[in-house]
Amino acid sequence: MSENVRTAKFQIGQIVRHRIYPFRGVIFDVDPTFANTEEWWQAIPEDIRPAKDQPYYHLFAENAETEYVAYVSEQNLVPDESGEPIRHPQVAEMFSRHEDGVYQARESRRH
Secondary structure (H helix, E strand, O other): OOOOOOOOOOOOOEEEEEOOOOOEEEEEEEEOOOOOOHHHHHOOOHHHOOOOOOOEEEEEEEOOOOEEEEEEEHHHEEEOOOOOOOOOOOHHHHEEEEEOOEEEEOOOOOO
């Protein structure tokens, strides 16, 4: 087990955008290192394939046409400065309000 795992640069609830592709989203989970399939990773063009030893983020994402879930390496994300909320339908299930580019996580309703 490697001890040089980096601290995540972005936080759950933060709105980010992709550095290369035209989409943005809100982070709903973070993996300390790559945790998807080898097939998924190999499908990324080699010249832009990110390293596995960095945080990876699960996003409720959107582009001009649609909403979806994305899995993105830290090196390919930048903060979204637009101040616009995310329209993804699942955002309201996990987060309450949007303030200063960050969504607040809903309180757990477990009994």
